[in-house]
Structure formats: C-alpha cells, structure tokens
Amino acid sequence: MSFRAALLALSLSTALVAVPAFAVEPAPLSELVKSVDIPYQQFTLPNGLRVLVHTDRKAPLVHVGVWYHIGSKDEPAGKTGFAHLFEHIMFYGSEHAPGDFFNYLQDIGATDTNGTTWYDRTNYFETVPTGALDRAMFLESDRMGYLLGGLTQARLDAQRGVVQNEKRQGDNQPFGTVDYLVNDVLFPVGHPYRHQTIGSMADLNAASLATVKNWFSSHYAPNNAVLVLAGDIDLPTAKAKASKWFGSIPAGPANIHPVVPIPTLSANIDKVMHDQVPYARVQRSWVVEGVNGHDTEALDAALSILGGLSSSRLDNALVRGDKSAVGVSAGLEDHESLSIVTISANVKPGQDPAAVASHLDAIVADFIKQGPTADEVRRVATKEVAGQIAGYETVGGFSGKGPTLAQGLLYSNDPAKYKKDLAETAALTPTRVRDAAAKWLGRPAFRLTVLPGVREDTPEMRAIRGDVAPPAGRGASHFRKPGEWPATVVTQNAAPDRSSFPPVGQLAALSFPSIERATLANGIQVFLARRPETPTARVAVSFNAGTSADPRDAVGTQSLMLALMDEGTQRLNSIQIAEAQERLGATISGATTLDRTSMQLYALKPNLAPSLDLLADIVRNPAFAEGEFQRLRAQQLSAVAATLADPSNAARYVAGPIAFGPDHPYNVWGRGNGDPAALAKLTRDDVVRFHHDWIVPSNAQVFVVGDTTLAEIVPLLESRFGNWPMDRRARPVKDLTAAVPVKASRIYLVDKPGAPQSVLRGVLALPVTGKSDLVPLESANDVLGGGFINRLNNDLREEKGWSYGAGSAVTSFEGPATFLAVAPVQTDKTGESLSAMIADVKAFATTRPIEAAELARSVNGAVRALPGEFETSDAVLGALQQIVWLGRADYYYVGLPARYRALTTTQLDAASRAVIDPAHIAWIVVGDAKVIRPQLEKVGLPIETVELPKTN
Incomplete structure (x- = not known):
C-alpha cells in the first residue's frame, strides 16, 4: 500500500466510529409553519x-x-x-x-x-x-x-x-x-x-x-x-x-399606475450574444404572473425543484449527472404586476452549449409532463419556512419583519400576505405544482445563448443597453406623458418645529451574550452564546487552517477540499446530503478565511439533533469520491475563470502576491479558489492529505449561537464530536511571522479590453496584526474611507462624480493586517481618479489631520451602531469567533463604547501615520489598457503590467 493510500485508509477508518445514525424524523411542517408570525x-x-x-x-x-x-x-x-x-x-x-x-x-x-x-x-x-x-x-x-x-x-x-x-x-x-x-x-x-x-x-x-x-x-x-x-x-x-x-x-x-399586460411570445425566439464571460450560458425566460397571481407560489415551487434546491432536477442531471454544466439556476423574479422566470445553465468549458440547452429543455418538458414528487414539494416548503425564520431574525434590512409587512401592504393591500403565501406553499400538491409549470412554462420562451468573445457593440445593442438614445418607437411606456402629470398639491398645514434636529434620547448599552465554555472528552473546546429569541441555532466547527494553509504550489487545495466535504460521505452521496438538509430545513456550508476553515450549520431548533448528525458525518467522514473530485475541480476552475473575468475580483486576485510577496502564507489573499495551473494538477490524494493534516480534532473548536443551553448542546456535541479520536502526531504549521517585503509605491496594470470602467485598488501590508489594539487605527480609517461618509467617497463620488463609491478598510487577520483602498471609476477619469486617491491618502498621512467633527461623527456612529450590529445570531457567531481567535476579552464588544469615547484626534492621527505609509502603497488598476495607460503615465509612478493566468 502506498503512503497516500495508507493515509486515506487512516483518515476514513478512524472517522467512521460512533457518529449517530440518521434516525430522528424532522419536525412536522405544520409545526414549523406555525412558528412564522409577525404580529402587527x-x-x-x-x-x-x-x-x-x-x-x-x-x-x-x-x-x-x-x-x-x-x-x-x-x-x-x-x-x-x-x-x-x-x-x-x-x-x-x-x-x-x-x-x-x-x-x-x-x-x-x-x-x-x-x-x-x-x-x-x-x-x-x-x-x-x-x-x-x-x-x-x-x-x-x-x-x-x-x-x-x-x-x-x-x-x-x-x-x-x-x-x-x-x-x-x-x-x-x-x-x-x-x-x-x-x-x-x-x-x-x-x-x-x-x-x-x-x-x-x-x-x-x-x-x-x-x-x-x-x-x-x-x-x-x-x-x-x-x-x-x-x-x-x-x-x-x-x-x-x-x-x-x-x-x-x-x-x-x-x-x-399603468395597465400592465402579461405578454406571451408567439413562438420561441432564439438569440446568441457574445460577451467577455468565463463560460457559455444557456438561458430560458418567460413572463408570468406577479406576486398576487393565482399560480405564483406553485410556480415558484416548481422552479425551486427544477433549479433552486441543492438537489434540483437540473443540478442532478447537468452538474452531478453528465457534468456538462458547472452551475444551474431556476427562479422567479417577482414584481407587483408580473414576474420574470429564468432557467439557466453555465456550460462547462469544452461542452457543447446546444447539447446542454437541449438537455435542459428535455428536463423542463419532463417535469411539465410528470410533475414533482411529494417529497420534493415538502422539501421546498420546509426550506421556505426555514428561510423565513432566518430572515425574520432582523426587524429591518432588505428582508426582515418590517420590510415583509410593508411589501405585503404595498403590493397586495395585506401586510400578512407572507403568511398566506407560506400556508399556500405548505399545502401544495404535486399536481398543483405540475399544472402551474405546464400552464406557464409550456408557452414559447426566449432562448438565449451567451458565448465567450468580444462584447457586441452594434448600434442596436447600444440602444438596448441605453447607452445611446433608443430608435424611434423604443423606450418606456406611453401610458403617461409629462403633460399628463397631475398638478402638485401645495396646501400647507401646521407643522412641527423643524428649526433644529430633535435631540437623541438615552441610548441603551450594548447587551452582548455571555460566553459559556465546555470541553468535550477528546479536548475539543466548545463556546456558546445563547440567543433564545428565535427557534434556531448556528454551529461552526472551526479549524486553524484557511487558505493560508494551502501549499504554495497548490493554491486552491483548501477550497476544493471544503467544497467536497458536503458532496459525499461514507454513508451518503451528494444528492442524499442535499435532500437531507432540505427535509430538515437546515443549511450546511463551508466557510473560509485566510486563517480558518469551518463547516457551519444553520438549524431549526426542533431539528437540531438530526442536523448535527448530518454535520458530524460531513466533517468526519467525507468520501472524496473520485467522480465528485473531478466534478468539483472543474467547477472550481470555472469559478476562478469567473473571478478573473470580473474586474473587481481580478484586482483582488492579484493583490496577495503584490502585498505579501512570494514567501508569506498570506500571499494567497484574494486567490482562495486557486490558480488555474495548480488546480489542473491537483489530485484526490492532495485533497485527502489536506483533510488529514488540518481537519483533525486537535485543531478544532466548536462555536454555537442560538436557542440552546450548555446543558443541552454539550451532550449532543459529545456524541458526535467528543468521540473523534485525537491525533497527537506533528502537523504542518503556518509561519505568519515570515517577512513581508517593503517596496516603493507603483502601479500594477491589468488589461481588460473594452471595459467601460476601471477598478482602482491600493494595498499595503501593515506592521500590526489582528491581535494588536486596532481600535484607534480602525477609527482613523473610518474618517478616510470607512462607511459612507468618508474623505475618499466624498472626493470621488460626491464632489467629482467619477465613481459609484470609494472607500478604504483595515482588514485584520491573525497575522499582518492590511490597508486597502478601493474605487471603481469611469474609464476616461482613471488617471485623475488615481491621482486624487493618492493625494487624499497622502494628505491624510501628512498635512490634513483628523478634525474634531470627523472624530465625533465616527465615535457617535460606532457607539450608537453597536446594538444594531449584533441583531442577528450570525453576527454574534462571527464576533464570538473573533473573540476567541484574536485572544480578546469576553467583554470586548461591551467595552468598546468606552474605548471609542476616550479616543482623541491625536491618537487617531498617530495610529494611522505609524503604519499607513503612502510611499509604499501598491496601486492595482484593472481596465482597458490602451485607453487608460496614457492617463496613468501622468500619475508619476512606475507602471508594471500584470498578466492574469490563462483559464482555458
């Protein structure tokens, strides 16, 4: 037996002990539906x-x-x-x-x-x-x-x-x-x-x-x-x-409001367009009923079964099955008067888009004829309920309780519309779902194929994009013309005094949950923060690994390993894992940072035990089947291609080696999905080795936030992770103290021909770490580029109008922190925008100290925003992990208001000027080189061309 084969045998044989079987039935759907309620x-x-x-x-x-x-x-x-x-x-x-x-x-x-x-x-x-x-x-x-x-x-x-x-x-x-x-x-x-x-x-x-x-x-x-x-x-x-x-x-x-008919095409329309895309896409689109339609919930369920669930028909056939696609989707973009259905598949490079499209059409046709199974319909309903419960943890935002009520009243004259929709979804039958799909998806479709190439720039396409005045007859509705607008009502009534702002009343102090601790039999530490407000729990099984643990010649190994873990265990294949999550209303997903690798679980409280069974099986018993390895590697290569095709992500991709040099583990920053050449050489044994080296109990911690107690959760974790045999052998280590080269500031130019915008990204590794006291530095950065009100955004967006948004950040890792400044800018202002950013940062570091008003705004905002920042259990989970990883006190966040209030402008200036040196910031520019290089030459910095790796 080879060393690698022996390694694999060890990894699997030691893991297959004492993980509970999947014997517990999920809670009844009716019980879950009852828990979704927003009194108003x-x-x-x-x-x-x-x-x-x-x-x-x-x-x-x-x-x-x-x-x-x-x-x-x-x-x-x-x-x-x-x-x-x-x-x-x-x-x-x-x-x-x-x-x-x-x-x-x-x-x-x-x-x-x-x-x-x-x-x-x-x-x-x-x-x-x-x-x-x-x-x-x-x-x-x-x-x-x-x-x-x-x-x-x-x-x-x-x-x-x-x-x-x-x-x-x-x-x-x-x-x-x-x-x-x-x-x-x-x-x-x-x-x-x-x-x-x-x-x-x-x-x-x-x-x-x-x-x-x-x-x-x-x-x-x-x-x-x-x-x-x-x-x-x-x-x-x-x-x-x-x-x-x-x-x-x-x-x-x-x-x-205008009368809005629901149009139906008289026949299928086929079109092909070319764009600078990483892979081909085949897509089908229809116009259907709006949010108040008779069939909307049934059709939404049909689309979830076709391409929304992890175990969807299209996933199983095109991604897991013949592996002709690297991703699929099917969904309903719902509006008040109508909705737009889109079903699509991203074609695996080397596959025939026409063949993928034909297979997609056949799957949809079969669904229309045969309909879904009862199990599929129930899984859709359970996932919908679980998603609603998670979303309603917030009172606001984009999808919390307040917005849900308001949208129901605005579109349907019923704030409780969400509850009727959920009840209808829970009551769906396979026949009802099939009939809705047949009625709406059986009509002619717009069948689009997008192929990699040069973006089409014909007068017609420019008109369609709205880049030029549209041809006669095109454009928006004739339903209302300027002359038809009603006259403004100008009557005035008695109004409150608006001569000054109302005072801010007494503000409650931040209440961060206490951190409770336990240790499993094998030494794994458990950290719990109780949040009993909603019947859910979030669990993270975290390992000290992350993308910085990747071998230097095999960047992407960790991400591929993490992606494979929930795609098959020794008990369950990838489809069974996906279906199990859907039945439980659970979500299990990998998460990674530079420093940490984790598998995270969102579970409904009634289904916590079987959800933990599934999580433990995924963490301890991944099969890494060869077929799944080949499939996921192809998907990851496509994900890298997508990264490199996106200008903002391309700027991130090249930042790590520029900021940290070739020898520091953090040179993978921004390249977590990997290098195409390295990914192409990876083998299954490489992934197995990474799991064996890093995903071990001696390297693990468990974090829990939610509606549970230590007395309840520890026995559940003990039976699933406490009997995981501890491996005392020597493990690989990451040297986060490795030297970071210091270079003079220069421009790194990445060419994106035809790009209508340029992306500017300044990066600098700092001589401090995430374990340092970064409060003064982060507060100083808040003035320069944090939040929305900052000097960079005010200059490039508000005053000059050259950018949709600009800002900066201090990114804290367990090793060296970084300073980052970012702005997407219009192409014809690229050089001037970069000069403006450099000038703003230089003035911040030298001639323009932080003003008292800026400090006051930063402190007030930071102190008053703290309760809102920890409204969700997910936010608390992230903070809990930061406390442990960075060695912070349990009361760190509770003590922040006093820290903020004690800050002075002198402290902030000193903290930023000690580490942010404009003379050493590397400026990455992604844009159309033939247009922007002459502009950049006027900036006065050396220019170095950076070639992106080939992806095909």
Whole structure:
C-alpha cells in the first residue's frame, strides 16, 4: 500500500466510529409553519399615509422604512431612470436637513441603512437605536415633505453622474448586459417593464431640474407611501410620532399606475450574444404572473425543484449527472404586476452549449409532463419556512419583519400576505405544482445563448443597453406623458418645529451574550452564546487552517477540499446530503478565511439533533469520491475563470502576491479558489492529505449561537464530536511571522479590453496584526474611507462624480493586517481618479489631520451602531469567533463604547501615520489598457503590467 493510500485508509477508518445514525424524523411542517408570525397593527393618517407597527423588544432598536409606490414601470418615455435617480437625490439634502443624509444617519448609529428602487417601488430604510427614533423620523419626513427646497442643479448633476457610474459598474460585470436583451425581447414596445430600472444614459443626461422637480411633486406624497416601524416600539408611541412628523405633510395626487399586460411570445425566439464571460450560458425566460397571481407560489415551487434546491432536477442531471454544466439556476423574479422566470445553465468549458440547452429543455418538458414528487414539494416548503425564520431574525434590512409587512401592504393591500403565501406553499400538491409549470412554462420562451468573445457593440445593442438614445418607437411606456402629470398639491398645514434636529434620547448599552465554555472528552473546546429569541441555532466547527494553509504550489487545495466535504460521505452521496438538509430545513456550508476553515450549520431548533448528525458525518467522514473530485475541480476552475473575468475580483486576485510577496502564507489573499495551473494538477490524494493534516480534532473548536443551553448542546456535541479520536502526531504549521517585503509605491496594470470602467485598488501590508489594539487605527480609517461618509467617497463620488463609491478598510487577520483602498471609476477619469486617491491618502498621512467633527461623527456612529450590529445570531457567531481567535476579552464588544469615547484626534492621527505609509502603497488598476495607460503615465509612478493566468 502506498503512503497516500495508507493515509486515506487512516483518515476514513478512524472517522467512521460512533457518529449517530440518521434516525430522528424532522419536525412536522405544520409545526414549523406555525412558528412564522409577525404580529402587527395598522393605522392611516388623515393625509393618507398608511402606517404599520410591529413590536419586538429583543433589542433597543427600531426599523424605520418608507415605501413609495413609484418605480421604473411608472416612468414615461424619455424619462427612464427617474425613479432610481430620485432614490439617490433623496439622500442628499432637504430644506431642514441640508447635505448628505448618510452623515446624519451615521451620527445616530443607524445600521441596515439603504435606499432601493425597483420596477414597482422606491424605499428608504434604516434601523436606529430607540433613543434616535425621533431624529430618523424627522429625516424621513423632511425628505418626503421638504425635499425640493434642498434640490439644486449642482446636486442633480452630481447624482446623475453617480447613477451613470453605477450603470457602468453593473455593465462591466460578466453577463452584465444580458438583462437588457432579455427585457427587449420579452416585452413589446411601450410595455412599462421593458426598460431597466437603471435607465438610459440619454434620458439621464436630458433630465432638467424642472422636470425632475415635477417628477417628485407628482409621486412622493404620503398618500402614495407606507411607513413601517418595527422593533422597540408600541402602537401609542408610533401614532404619536407618525402624527407629529408626517401628519402635516399634505396629500398629493394619487399615483395612477399603468395597465400592465402579461405578454406571451408567439413562438420561441432564439438569440446568441457574445460577451467577455468565463463560460457559455444557456438561458430560458418567460413572463408570468406577479406576486398576487393565482399560480405564483406553485410556480415558484416548481422552479425551486427544477433549479433552486441543492438537489434540483437540473443540478442532478447537468452538474452531478453528465457534468456538462458547472452551475444551474431556476427562479422567479417577482414584481407587483408580473414576474420574470429564468432557467439557466453555465456550460462547462469544452461542452457543447446546444447539447446542454437541449438537455435542459428535455428536463423542463419532463417535469411539465410528470410533475414533482411529494417529497420534493415538502422539501421546498420546509426550506421556505426555514428561510423565513432566518430572515425574520432582523426587524429591518432588505428582508426582515418590517420590510415583509410593508411589501405585503404595498403590493397586495395585506401586510400578512407572507403568511398566506407560506400556508399556500405548505399545502401544495404535486399536481398543483405540475399544472402551474405546464400552464406557464409550456408557452414559447426566449432562448438565449451567451458565448465567450468580444462584447457586441452594434448600434442596436447600444440602444438596448441605453447607452445611446433608443430608435424611434423604443423606450418606456406611453401610458403617461409629462403633460399628463397631475398638478402638485401645495396646501400647507401646521407643522412641527423643524428649526433644529430633535435631540437623541438615552441610548441603551450594548447587551452582548455571555460566553459559556465546555470541553468535550477528546479536548475539543466548545463556546456558546445563547440567543433564545428565535427557534434556531448556528454551529461552526472551526479549524486553524484557511487558505493560508494551502501549499504554495497548490493554491486552491483548501477550497476544493471544503467544497467536497458536503458532496459525499461514507454513508451518503451528494444528492442524499442535499435532500437531507432540505427535509430538515437546515443549511450546511463551508466557510473560509485566510486563517480558518469551518463547516457551519444553520438549524431549526426542533431539528437540531438530526442536523448535527448530518454535520458530524460531513466533517468526519467525507468520501472524496473520485467522480465528485473531478466534478468539483472543474467547477472550481470555472469559478476562478469567473473571478478573473470580473474586474473587481481580478484586482483582488492579484493583490496577495503584490502585498505579501512570494514567501508569506498570506500571499494567497484574494486567490482562495486557486490558480488555474495548480488546480489542473491537483489530485484526490492532495485533497485527502489536506483533510488529514488540518481537519483533525486537535485543531478544532466548536462555536454555537442560538436557542440552546450548555446543558443541552454539550451532550449532543459529545456524541458526535467528543468521540473523534485525537491525533497527537506533528502537523504542518503556518509561519505568519515570515517577512513581508517593503517596496516603493507603483502601479500594477491589468488589461481588460473594452471595459467601460476601471477598478482602482491600493494595498499595503501593515506592521500590526489582528491581535494588536486596532481600535484607534480602525477609527482613523473610518474618517478616510470607512462607511459612507468618508474623505475618499466624498472626493470621488460626491464632489467629482467619477465613481459609484470609494472607500478604504483595515482588514485584520491573525497575522499582518492590511490597508486597502478601493474605487471603481469611469474609464476616461482613471488617471485623475488615481491621482486624487493618492493625494487624499497622502494628505491624510501628512498635512490634513483628523478634525474634531470627523472624530465625533465616527465615535457617535460606532457607539450608537453597536446594538444594531449584533441583531442577528450570525453576527454574534462571527464576533464570538473573533473573540476567541484574536485572544480578546469576553467583554470586548461591551467595552468598546468606552474605548471609542476616550479616543482623541491625536491618537487617531498617530495610529494611522505609524503604519499607513503612502510611499509604499501598491496601486492595482484593472481596465482597458490602451485607453487608460496614457492617463496613468501622468500619475508619476512606475507602471508594471500584470498578466492574469490563462483559464482555458
């Protein structure tokens, strides 16, 4: 027997003892459905503003969300992108709150802060400490009722530029222009959903101040909006505050939404397009019913079974089966008036896209004929319930309890729509699902094939993308024209005093759960943080490994090993593992950082024991079957190709060797999925060896956060991991003290021909580690490039309009930390943008010290945001691991407010200037070299060309 074969035998034979069998039945679906509930109360102000209130006292936080029933489908021809443009404008000053709203929001410690626009609505939201609720409602009401007094031509021009750079940034991604073509084919001329929400460059350029003001006056009134307050609030308080801040804003003209037909193609339409993509993609698209449709839930279930579940039909046939695809998907993009179905497969390089498309079509046709099994339908429902429970751990954000209620009221006139949808999903039968699929997917489809190549740049494609004025007859709906907009209502009622901001009330201190500890029989340490608010648990079995444990000549080994672990054990194959998770409503996934490798479990409390059975089997008994190894390696090679095709990820990919040199373990930073040449040489034995060396009990820790106790969880872990034989042999080590070369600043240029944007990325390894006291340095960076209000973003986005967003970060690892500065910028401003970033960083390090106001904003934001940062058990799990890995005190986060308040501008300047040396920052630039190199030559730094590795 060879050494490698003996190694494998040892790895498997020692692991197969005493992991419990899978004998426990999952909790009944009916029991799980009952646990999903968001109690609410509702009232309407005299001006028509509908208000929703949900009380959740688990944290001193309140989610504030305002949803306007206006989106891109309501835009008339020639005004595409207006709704999204106004989403941006409404963040930049009103009559009584001049300047950037993010400034005010950071000052009160707002978290989950954003604004979004889609076809049917525009929303703004933030989660704030309870004591700051009046301030948040002042801001939201001021931009609803008093925006126009703060809107100037300069502000319009600035945000127009930001939006256009957002469009360029999206278009710059692989497959970034596919949706333009899909909508162009699916929707007839004049249909409200035909154009993309981002809008047309020509329409955005043509937007005048008067027209934009008219757009606002016509649509953003209280009677066209929903206000949701969720969290540490009750109905009487909500009524008083909503009446005070919003009650005096007059009603406006009612939004008249266009009639939206659901188009059906008369026959299949086949098209081929070329783009700078890493692999071919075959795609099928249809237009179907919206969120209130009779068949929406059944069709959504059908699509999950086809390509949404881990055990989906398409996965099993195309990815696991004939291995002709490296990824599949099927889903429903649901909107108020209609939805868009997309089924796709990413073709494995070397395979025939036409053959993959034919196989995909045959699978869909068979599903329409035969329908799903009862088990498939139940697994879909269980995963849906589990996802709902996880999402409702937050009161706000994109999908928490507040947004769920508001969307139900806005689209369906029913805040509890989510509950009806869930009940309908739980009651689905195979026949019902089959019939819905037959009805909607049996119609003609748009059949698109995207092939690698040069992005097509014909006048027609430029018009479809909105880069130029569209041909006559194209564009948005004729349903409403500028002259048809209703007149603005100008009556004024008594209003509260807005001459000064309402004070921030008393703020509750952060309550971080106590850390409880235990040790299993074999020495594995267990760390528990109790979070009993939701019936779930998160478990991480973590190993001191990470991508930095990869052999220098085999980068990607760890990631491939981690991907293979849940693709087959000695008991279960990959399909059985996927199905087991779906039946349990559990999610098991690998996670990795530079320093750590872990398998993580999200489980419903009633199904915790069998979920842990599955986790233990995956961790201890991976089969690493040769067929699965070959399949996952091919998928990982495609993932690397996708990374290199994306300009932002390409900049990350080349950063590690530049920042850390050839000898430090961290030179794999940004290259975790591996090097194509090294991956091609990897064997199954290499993966087995990595598992044998690093995934061992002597190198393990277990972290648990959720609705459990130490007395309950330790016996469960003991029977699954405590009997894992301890291996006392010598193991490989990582030398995190290896020298990092210090080089003079220079530009590293990566060529991306035809890119409409450039990506700038500055990197510098620092002479401190994650175990150092980084609070002063991180607070200093907050001023330079952290959050939204920072010097870099203010310069490149707000003042110059050359970027959608710029910023910087101090990234802490167990070894050397790094300084990172990033900005995607428009191509024609690449050189000037880089010069501006260099100047900003240099001034920060020399001539422009941190100002008292900047320190105050940073401290206020950091202190007040802490409760919101730990709203979810996932966030607590991450913090718990950081405490242990970096040797921090249990009370580290509880003690942060005092640390922040004690900071001085002198301390921050000293901390940053001691380690951030502009003369040694490496500047990576990814863009169209023939266009940007002449610009970069004017920057005055040496330029070195970096070639990306070949992927085919």
